[in-house]
Amino acid sequence: MNPLLKHRTLTAAILDQLRKAILDGTYPAGAQLRQDALAATFKVSRIPIREALFQLDAEGLVRFVPQKGAVVAALSAEEIDDVFELRRLLEPRLLARSIPALDSDDFTRLDALHAEMVTATAANDLGRWGQINADFHMALYARAGLPRSLTIVHGLLQTSDRYTRVHLSDVAGMGIVGMQRAVSEHATLAALSRAGASAAACAFLDQHIRTVHDDLLRELERSQREAMT
Structure with missing residues (x-):
């Protein structure tokens, strides 16, 4: 598989799993999504994790907060x-x-x-x-x-x-x-x-x-x- 395609496929899979976890409440509003911990969980580098979090931010499910990083967005x-x-x-x-x-x-x-x-x-x-x-x-x-x-x-x-x-x-x-x-x-x-x-x-x-x-x-x-x- 083309390395770039493999990377995009990996990021998409991680994005899908994180989105589902937010939607079903596994990660509730205010939960901190630490890139190093997620990378360890998914057994990947931090790069696809960071890209997935940026996409979740664009979807309004995650917010980047100073000193905390990615946090599950509160309902408002x-x-x-x-x-x-x-x-x-x-x-x-x-x-x-x-x-x-x-x-x-x-x-x-x-x-x-x-x-x-x-x-x-x-x-x-x-x-x-x-x-x-x-x-x-x-x-x-x-x-x-x-x-x-x-x-x-x-x-x-x-x-x-x-x-x-x-x-x-x-x-x-x-x-x-x-x-x-x-x-x-x-x-x-x-x-x-x-x-x-x-x-x-x-x-x-x-x-x-x-x-x-x-x-x-x-x-x-x-x-x-x-x-x-």
Whole structure:
């Protein structure tokens, strides 16, 4: 294998493992990610570790703090606003561009992803559910012909996944309600897209993203109040 390709593949594998560990809470907010310790864990040099951490910083999952290095980013209202307002700007635009070009193979994939989401919801599998959710959105926008915007949205969806997992893992069964609502809304998005109802689909998508945004802000406010009591 080409040494450069091998290096990139190694960095990508480490990035994937670190991202998953942050998303599932193995590394909670505020945890310090020491490059030497991670290099020892992965049995690699610090170079691919450093590159993976830089990418996580770009995704908003990690922050570099003076005297501490890489630290898992805290959940904040400002970050939620930034991520979800960007999503509302970019995703309806992508969907409007994509709908006219979606074909039968695309809708077959959307149907398969929706079925997987139903299964993940029934199993309360948050990790799998989050990945399917991102895959479903990206499949909707696959024919937009805007690769730069798609790359940005893919990153935003990964960041959203962390917040969504916090919300869906709450107590009193509200998480499963949120998952079931999303499953229903995704079915509506697919149906509107299949019908070629671009304006209605984009408006529904905007509301879909806004609802999650509002829910997350309420959940963050609730958790902050509880932390103060």
